[in-house]
Amino acid sequence: MSAHAFRTRGVKGLTLEPMDDSILEEFLVDSHEGLDRLDRDFVTLEQDPASPEALASAFRALHTIKGTCSFFGFRRLERVAHAGEALLAKLRAGTLTLSPDITEALLAVVDTVRRILAGIERTRQEPEGDDTSLLARLSAWLPARRPARDAASVKRENEDAVGEPPTETTTALQQQHLRVDVRRLDQIMDFVGELVLARNQLLQAVTAGGASPAGRAAQRLDQVTTQLQDAVMRTRMQPVSALWARLPRLVRDVASVCRKSVRLEMEGNATELDRTLVEALKDPLTHLVRNAIDHGLEDAAARTLAGKPAEGVLHLRAFQEGGSVHLLLTDDGAGMPLERIREQALARGLVTPDRSAQLSEHDWLQFVFLPGFSTAERVTNISGRGVGLDAARDAIEGVGGTIEVSTTPGQGTTFHIRLPLTLAIIPALTVEQAGDCHVIPQAHLLELVRLGPGGGEIERSHDRELYRLRGQLLPVLRLGEVFGNETAEERHLLVLSAEGRSFGLAVDRVRDTEEIVVKPLPAKLREGGLFAGATVRGDGRVALILDVLALAARAGLGRATPGVSAPAAVSAVAEPTVALLLVRARNGEQAAVVAAHVERIIEVESAAFERFGEHAAFRFEGAVLPVEPLPADPPLDSAASLAGDRTWPVLVHWRDGQRFGLVVDAVEDIFEWAGAAPSGRVVIRERITDIIELDGFAMREAA
């Protein structure tokens, strides 16, 4: 809300009733946001001292605070804010250039304002305090005495400082945003949930009635309900930048205390995550950043000696991969001292010497998350006391996430935080086991294999079950065995990826895929650990979401076991990729399909194709397999379409429980696409490439 609006409302309030507490509340929230913006602006200004946008934004933020607090009668706050604003006005006018000293002074203003606001928040009164030294510091750059200047310049400056902002841009932006109590959103969510159920029942009731007016209305209601559900869900999402807003300032402060030069890089600002996660991550992230600067990054001298640039880099990256949000915090420092971790762990009896021989580097590193574990050679007031990483891990696991660390000596350390999208909508696969439906986040699914007649077979090696997948042995877990309700009727094997390794999960059958709303499981049922949450299915019933990581541990893919390496598509935890099959169309254009969606590629001779009407087909495994052209290609309506003494590659895939073949001119290569599977038209190897959607899965059956 603009300062102007406060004033109007405030006058009423002062004459008619005691000050409205909600106005003060709003002022505090607004001001805190303004201060966060100031922090960011000043850090930008340190890089680019003349940035007009940053100067204007900082000026506006301080000006708004000043304007509003004069209305509330917070004199001390007003004086401090005014002095800061006056200094900014000079910087903005170009009569003064930003120096490190000035930045320090301005940051001191921000801190003082924050302290005063904190006092107001506690007591509803402006706290007592002496700001003379700060004001004196600021006045060094401000004109010593007003009379020394001519009246015109004073007037101009005042106009500049007071007349113009709050500018139209701020108010316009603010009008598009509304602050809403999260509890109210939760309530709306519940109502929408109830609406969804009523919708489902109504749909069931009218389906029998056919295309009646009621049936059409029900269908419209169906659509709108789905959209409403989606929209409400999205209101709870916040960009990760809300979490990162304070980091530039934090990095700056910690770096200057440690006397290190650090550059913070942030990537993936727009990645959205649920509000509750943003809150839960604030402290752990702060801790990790402090740690990285204090212990991870070396000082300039050591870096130069190691042949690295004097300035350390802290890289923060966020991205969404299927059902998870990933946060990677990487420093290019010295890496974690594995030797010291070993020594400490052995000295503290955390691991027996026998066992220690079996531990991988990855296993050793996980010790740093234990309470009281520290390899820091010195304890600073920033970090090194051995408290913190364990708290960070607790906080992250508390919201259902995981944190892992990996390090390369001399090159740096990466913390990988992986979070579930609680309350988010994720694509998921529904499987059936002993009559119960369970849900698996599609993010973990690599491919589907059919078992039994006409499909693959699970083999046994001593006490373990394995499946041969394209020459690789995959450990297999039967869901029925885990749950104690085995049917010995498994018809599908899901190839799942967990932390860069893959394993097979045998289930009775695969039902369908749908977008699900992830809901937290009641706390008392979370302890078992095999379920990541629950969801409400279309028919209103609850289905459990399987925790693929926990299942992987059951499959003997626990951290201490080397296990089977995953296919290239998932081996890099940090950078998920999708294997695309690059094909050449008959007209020479390039197209691509998701490799996992293709059951197999077969070569078919021209003569083997048969035609009926506009369609082509060939006999395959005792059945007729219809063949389709790529969208870019001409139809297969005549014998000339697929002619010549040659063979044609056909990509066999499943759709609606039936096999189809996609005929192409040539299969050219496999391309690892970084990120989630693309759609539409993309550029691969400098060629425009159509992504052909093969409707989900390599193997699929009608439910």
Place this chain on the structure above:
Amino acid sequence: MIPAIAVLETGWCTFLVADGLYGVEVARVHEVLRPQPLTRVPLAAPAVAGLLNLRGQIVPAVDLRTLFGLAVLPSAGGLVVVRGGEGLTALVVDAIGDVRRPEGALAPLDHGDGDPFRALTVPLPDRLLTVLDVDRLLEQAFDRADREPLARPRPAARRLPGE
């Protein structure tokens, strides 16, 4: 759906489990439901009958028959949704009864903290009402240790009219 009972009422929301008349404080009852489809939770404590969807909220259901060490009926008679320590929990019961209020001259017997489930036994004019201690009950229900059921009720000496 039976509407939720007003919170400020005093009394006990009663229900039947096998031969016994049980009750929980009305203030703890969120609502009473007809039987709902439940989703089984593999590997959960035996008394966890499953999960139900209460207007979008996932609520665990506890089967009182299992908890009391009795044979489970093929279909439940109703659900009593109570407010527990961490959100709502539904109790699966044989049949829903009336709301009964303290009455008569006889004082209830307070079982103290030693009893696994019972808080009070209230002598109603027609029969005894066992008031359950919801907190202790839920603590037992979610305990995953496969221990012997703690409170096997004795079969009623005589059948009551109407049962």
